[in-house]
Amino acid sequence: MATPGPARAAEPPAEGEGLAPRLTTVTQTLQQLEAGNLSRLGVxxxxxxxxPLTFSWNATSGTLSRPLGNANTSRVSWTAPRCLARSGAPVSVTVTNGLGLSTTAPFDFSLVQDLKANHQPLLTADSFEQFQGVTFQEAVLTVKPQAPESVEHIVFPEDRPLSVTLVSSNPGASHSFGYLYVDELQQRGYVNAQGELVDANANGITDLHEDLYNLAPPSGAKARPYIGWGSRCNRTFISEGLTFSIPDLTLxxxxxxxxxxxQDLDDARPGPNFGLRVDVVGSAPLNTPPTTAYSDFGLFPRIPNLLEPAHDANHQMGLGRLVFLLTDDDDDQxxxxxMGAVADKGSWDSEPDYDVSAYAARGILSASNPDPGISFRDRTVDLGIIPGGRELVFFLVVSAEAKHIPDNDNVYPCLRKAGNGQCTLHLKTPLSVFFSKAKWNLDQDSLGLLPTVTRSAQCEYSDGCNPVRPMSGACNTRVNGGKACGWLRGDTLDRxxxxRGGDATILTPAAVSVTYPDNGNLPHALLHAPPSTPGRWLLSFEDSNGGGVLQDFNDVVFQFQSPPVPGAVRSRVVNPEQMKSPEEEGCAISRVRFLAHPGGAYGCHFPETFPSYAVxxxxxxxxRGVCQSNPTPTWHPVLLEANSRYEVVMDVSHTPGTQLCWKAELPAIDGTCHQSPVYMEVGYEYGPVGP
Structure with a gap:
């Protein structure tokens, strides 16, 4: 039983005035206790x-129960408050006799507050009042990706401003670059709800490819509307009993x-390239053709009408957005x-060889040019706001020599396959289209050695390095200590x-991979989001049907830019509800203990990936007992030290408050660095408000 403080009697009375009451017993069950606990007091x-005696109990803080007792005793229970004043006994009892003389007994207490006690329950989604740019699942906070995570599914979770820069383009072929929205392809009937290409007229060629080259017959049950104003040649052919139109783009x-x-052509499937008998539609020029040849007219004669922006020239049937009409950057002009979409008028100077700014971002000639002439500003096109949730597919239109030599990884595109994967109708054309979705490409994978090709992002490309067996010229990667051939050419890495006009992009030794689809077709695009440059990602293309001699995926390289969007969460109030508010008790939170592992994203252990915290x-x-969220609380940054527990105790008494919460801000990091495991503890102490 605790010992109370000494009783205090009134001044000794003058002779004949009487004596003050005398305390014979004083009891106190607890002198040290936690907030909310009881101590039983008695005299x-x-x-x-x-x-006769009267007993008067008084408490400057805490709560007293109704006194019990008899003529000579009194007892109460005292409930400890959240905090105690720095001086003075919080409880006292005064005993008064019939003469009005009294004696007072103080009861001193010390309040035990345990900063080590964790008041933050195991985190669930309900632990948070606010989410911004993140999701939370199984104790992992995930920042919504700054870049697409897969070249096969390019979609942003929310509206995003986006621009694209042409980094480099290898000479030889000529290219035009643009994109389509998948939902518009679905509305046109080219893609079903599962994302698969449709063959509505059941002639073995998907409708997208059929309309890309206007292959459908002009009449009959399998006819389809011509994409454009009408055929230039009106020529048809019969293959396996079905009638098709010969594409104007190949005539x-x-x-x-x-x-x-x-025709006797080598089999383009993996394995021995034995000769097969197969139909071939189309032709390819040996010399520069007239502008009306190998053309479907339209807005740009050598770009399929379907890939052009909707315009009167293509009968408003185009679905594409043409970002760069020409990617050439060389000296030959x-x-x-x-056969390029526009004339080559530049030199090898890190700038496109035409005046890009003369065209709007979708490929239509603008009424005015904000930057006449060719300059470094022509390297970048502002695409505006890309709507969240709308999937994009990028494409590259390539003008190049048509070759079919599977032994050298050159093949004609394949329009139709038999059940065993053998091509039954090849397309011979100087104008090919490659999509970022591998299954949508028409050329077959004649190599077939690997389901995935991996290259090193930081390592320079070398012609002598074999990506299937990377030995000579290979570099180390961060994947199981393995080796991989370099990806980008030296001049591309240098650019x-x-x-110019932007921040440097430094690539790490990360492994970049391309996965081959299960339909035997060849991927042509590679996407990589460097973790050190949030908001920037690279998209590169292989521009040869069949991949050339072992695909390198570096023929045309683009960099996309979007302002990085960090993630943020704010917790609900951590301290539990009480019947009496801390303000009424004169208490406020004075110290906070905060423990949180910095939570570097999985596989990314550098400080840029660590969340920052504040309380x-x-x-x-x-x-009056009704509380609402404060949108602008006074935040105290949590400066976690890199010690064994990443723990800090903070003095917050200079901004007294009673409604404790915390927030975390997660950096906008790309690649695999956008996930942070969350574990934290929050402890606190109350102190008196004022002196």
């Missing part, structure tokens, strides 16, 4: 004059030739056989490091 007294000016039945004690505004 027993007698009066020298024998007069000369006089529309001659264009189909050869049962010419495109492949003059990324010294990009506030005014997270709700309360009036």
């Amino acid at each position: 027993q007294a007698e009066d020298p004059q024998g007069s 000369s000016e006089n529309c001659s030739g264009g189909f050869a039945a049962q 010419k495109t492949y056989l003059g 990324l490091r010294h990009i 506030a004690t005014d997270c709700r505004m309360c009036d």
Whole structure:
């Protein structure tokens, strides 16, 4: 039983005035206790004059129960408050006799507050009042990705401003670059709800490819509307009993030739490239053709009408957005056989060889040019706001020599396959289209050695390195200590490091991979989001049908930019509800203990990936027992030291408050660095408000 403080009697009375009551017993069950706990207090007294006694209990803080007792005793229970004043006994009892003389007994207490006690329950989604740019699942906070996570599914979770920079383009072929929205393809009937290409007229060629080259017959049950104003040549052919149109994009000016039945071509499937009998539609020029040859007219004669922006020139049937009409950056001032969408007028200077700013971002000639002439500003096109939730597919239109030599990884595109994967109708054309979705490409994988090709992002590309068996010229990667051939050419890496008008992009030894689809077709696009440059990601293309001699995926390289969007969460109020508010008790939170592992994202252990934390004690505004969230609390940054527990104790007494919460801000990191495991503890102490 604790010992109470000494009793205090009134001043000794003058002779004949009587004596004050005398305390014979004082009891106190607990002197040290936690907030909310009880201590039982009692006194027993007698009066020298024998007069009746009255007992008066007083508490400057805490709560007293109703007194119990008899003529000579009194006892109460005292409930400890959240805090105690720095001086003075919080409880006292005064015993008064019939003469009005009294004796007072103080009861001193010390309040035990345990900063080590954790008041933050195991985190669930309900632990948070606010989410911004993050999701929470199984104790892991995930920042919504700054870049697409897969080249096969390019979609942003919310509206995002986006621009694209042409980094480099290898000479040889000529290219145009653009994109489509998948939902618009679905509305047109090309793609079903599962994302698969549709063959509505059941002729073995998907409708997207059929309309890309206008292959459908002009009449009959399997006819389809011509994409554009009408066919230039109106030529048809029959393959396996079905009638098709010969694509205008594959026919000369006089529309001659264009189909050869049962040609002897090497099998383009993996394995021995034995000769097969297969139909071939189309032709390819040997010399520069007239502008009306190998054309479907439209807005740009050598770009399929379907990939052009909707315009009167293509009968408003185009679905594409053309970002770069020409990616050439060389000294020859010419495109492949003059078949580029626009003329080549530049030199090898890290700038496109045409005046990009003369065109709007979707490929239409603008009424005014904000930057006449070719300059470094033409490297970048502002795409505006890309709507969240809308999937994009990027494409590359390539003008290049048509070759079919599977032994050298060159093949004609395949329009139709048998059940065993053998091509039954090849397309011979100088104009090919490659999509970021591998299954949508038409060329077959003649190599078939690996389901995935991996390259090193930081390592320079070398012609002598074999990606299947990376030995000579290979570099180490961060994947199981393995080796991989380099990805980008030296001049491309240099341009990324010294990009004019923008920040440098430094690649790490990360492994970048391309996965081959299960339909036997060849991927042509590779996407990589460097973790050190949030908001920037690279998209590169292989521009050869069949991949050339072992695909390198570096023929055309683009960098996309979008302002990084960090993630943030704010917890609900941590301290539990009480019947009596801390303000009424004169208490406020004075110290906070905060423990949180920095939570570097999985596989990314550098400080840029660590969340930052802050605490506030005014997270709700309360009036007469009704509280509402404070949108602008006073935040105290949590400066975690890199010790064994990442723990800190903070003095917050200079901003008194009683509604404790915390927030975490997660950096906008790309690649695999956007997930942070969350574990934390929060302890606190109350102190008196004021002196």
